[in-house]
Amino acid sequence: MSEIEIADVAMRFHGRHADVTALERISLTVPDGQFACIVGPSGCGKSTLLMIAAGLITPSEGEVMVDGKPTFEPGADRGMVFQSYSLYPWLSVRRNIEFGPEIKKVPPAERRKTSSELIHLMKLDGFADAYPKVLSGGMKQRAAIARALAGDPEVLLMDEPFGALDAQTRQIMQELLTDIWQRYRKTVIFVTHDIDEAIFLGDVIYVMTSRPGRIRTTLVVDLPRPRTFDTLAGPRFAELRNQVVGVIHEESLKAVESELARA
Amino acid sequence: MSRVPAARIAPAPLAAPPPRRRGFVRTYLTPKQAIPGRARLILAGGSFVFVVGVWSLLASLVQNALFVPSPYQVVVTWWDMMVNLGFYNDVAWSAFRIVAGFLLAAVAAVPLGLLMGSFEAVRSFFNPPINAIRYMPASAFIPLLILLQGLGEDEKITIIWIGVFFQLVLMVMDIAHRVPDEMLNVAYTLGASRWTVFYKVFLPATFPEVVDALRITMGWAWTYLIVAELVAAEHGIGSFILIAERYLRADRIIAAIITIGILGLITDTLFAIVHRLAFPYVEKVRA
Numbered sequence: 001m002s003e004i005e006i007a008d009v010a011m012r013f014h015g016r017h018a019d020v021t022a023l024e025r026i027s028l029t030v031p032d033g034q035f036a037c038i039v040g041p042s043g044c045g046k047s048t049l050l051m052i053a054a055g056l057i058t059p060s061e062g063e064v065m066v067d068g069k070p071t072f073e074p075g076a077d078r079g080m081v082f083q084s085y086s087l088y089p090w091l092s093v094r095r096n097i098e099f100g101p102e103i104k105k106v107p108p109a110e111r112r113k114t115s116s117e118l119i120h121l122m123k124l125d126g127f128a129d130a131y132p133k134v135l136s137g138g139m140k141q142r143a144a145i146a147r148a149l150a151g152d153p154e155v156l157l158m159d160e161p162f163g164a165l166d167a168q169t170r171q172i173m174q175e176l177l178t179d180i181w182q183r184y185r186k187t188v189i190f191v192t193h194d195i196d197e198a199i200f201l202g203d204v205i206y207v208m209t210s211r212p213g214r215i216r217t218t219l220v221v222d223l224p225r226p227r228t229f230d231t232l233a234g235p236r237f238a239e240l241r242n243q244v245v246g247v248i249h250e251e252s253l254k255a256v257e258s259e260l261a262r263a
Numbered sequence: 264m265s266r267v268p269a270a271r272i273a274p275a276p277l278a279a280p281p282p283r284r285r286g287f288v289r290t291y292l293t294p295k296q297a298i299p300g301r302a303r304l305i306l307a308g309g310s311f312v313f314v315v316g317v318w319s320l321l322a323s324l325v326q327n328a329l330f331v332p333s334p335y336q337v338v339v340t341w342w343d344m345m346v347n348l349g350f351y352n353d354v355a356w357s358a359f360r361i362v363a364g365f366l367l368a369a370v371a372a373v374p375l376g377l378l379m380g381s382f383e384a385v386r387s388f389f390n391p392p393i394n395a396i397r398y399m400p401a402s403a404f405i406p407l408l409i410l411l412q413g414l415g416e417d418e419k420i421t422i423i424w425i426g427v428f429f430q431l432v433l434m435v436m437d438i439a440h441r442v443p444d445e446m447l448n449v450a451y452t453l454g455a456s457r458w459t460v461f462y463k464v465f466l467p468a469t470f471p472e473v474v475d476a477l478r479i480t481m482g483w484a485w486t487y488l489i490v491a492e493l494v495a496a497e498h499g500i501g502s503f504i505l506i507a508e509r510y511l512r513a514d515r516i517i518a519a520i521i522t523i524g525i526l527g528l529i530t531d532t533l534f535a536i537v538h539r540l541a542f543p544y545v546e547k548v549r550a
């Protein structure tokens with residue numbers, strides 16, 4: 001059992017003229033094995049929230065707890081996948097994937113077993129000994145996800161992992177990710193600005209708004225699993241989509257109005 | 264308006280297809296467009312022939328071998344320098360000074376640059392003086408160093424050290440500073456300690472560019488050495504040039520300069536080979 005709780009987290013940056021509140025008292029709990037998506041416009045602080053969850057940024061207030069224990073530093077219990085892949089170019093795909101096990105001093109034979117399994121699952125067969133430079137964007141991100149999974153984290157944090165991919169590749173990656181998640185049942189926090197992606201992948205969607213960043217609505221996605229390509233065509237998917245779009249539209253209007261009022 | 268069926272308006276399928284050959288303008292005058300490999304070789308070879316040709320022409324027009332020797336004369340002089348004047352000895356002296364000064368500079372500059380690029384505390388402390396000294400020309404230190412160290416090898420090596428160290432430190436600092444945060448963050452979220460992140464991620468991430476920086480500063484080192492040798496030295500290519508000037512031997516000066524160029528080319532090529540062998544994984548941005 002591994003749940004992650006973000007408790008009353010606030011983040012302020014010291015600007016030149018005034019302090020900027022990036023995040024305002026955000027609380028959310030992702031229970032064991034849940035796939036939570038955070039959706040919001042760019043600049044709403046969703047990536048900052050994820051960095052705080054990872055322990056890479058210290059929040060101005062509040063704390064992050066894994067299984068009820070507060071954490072203040074990054075660690076192997078919270079693995080992270082970035083949009084920019086961030087594979088190590090000097091390591092082969094296999095050595096990249098084995099990076100986590102290697103620093104945990106897992107014996108080589110065991111490491112190899114883990115990496116072989118993940119290479120196959122992530123459809124990277126034949127590229128184990130290739131350097132990242134020869135991989136396509138989709139393959140790089142599959143390798144990066146494999147590397148995060150090889151670290152066997154309690155919680156997987158994903159920061160717009162498919163943001164740099166083209167639409168077709170993105171769809172394939174989403175399907176692959178639901179399959180993988182179905183298999184490992186990790187607790188996941190997935191940040192995206194793509195509403196369809198959030199509905200397709202998530203059990204729960206947190207809709208964030210900007211300035212200051214806060215959670216506007218929480219939506220439970222009751223689409224049955226396992227989800228496939230057909231899920232996207234169903235009426236329930238369209239309903240949920242309209243709901244989320246409605247909330248975001250309303251918020252965007254408000255934001256524009258408040259900008260006008262200030263002007 | 265006549266009612267002509269649409270199909271009739273369509274162009275006749277038998278119309279001649281546009282020519283497939285790409286014309287001269289499109290092949291050679293499209294910005295950033297790659298040209299055929301053979302053309303590239305011909306142009307590269309041609310440039311060499313062109314330079315030698317212009318030089319020969321100039322020499323035959325001036326008809327004064329004292330000041331403008333022909334390429335052939337320079338080759339003959341170079342052979343004479345090697346066989347009869349012991350020029351290889353001067354080359355060896357210069358090479359020794361370069362290697363010594365450059366190594367001493369690199370050994371100090373690379374670690375300090377890496378530390379400055381990764382730790383703001385180190386950067387804040389060292390950056391202001393290094394940045395200021397960088398703008399002081401290394402050659403201006405020569406008289407001072409002659410006062411302090413005399414005319415021996417220490418003085419030559421110190422000049423090269425000053426010329427290379429301050430530039431290299433800042434280049435390496437920039438390289439280290441550019442290592443993407445996310446590369447380090449991934450390692451932290453895989454459970455790596457600060458030390459592990461430093462030597463398993465940060466250091467390897469800088470290596471290829473550090474070798475590039477060494478390659479560039481090595482080229483500069485030659486300039487500082489020759490200046491130091493021109494001012495005062497018993498041996499070395501620079502002092503050879505100075506003596507040649509006293510005897511009005513432009514051919515020897517040119518031969519010596521070309522020798523420096525060739526030595527530079529050789530070291531540069533060596534660095535390129537090392538780079539290719541040591542870092543096969545580096546993505547080539549352009550061919």
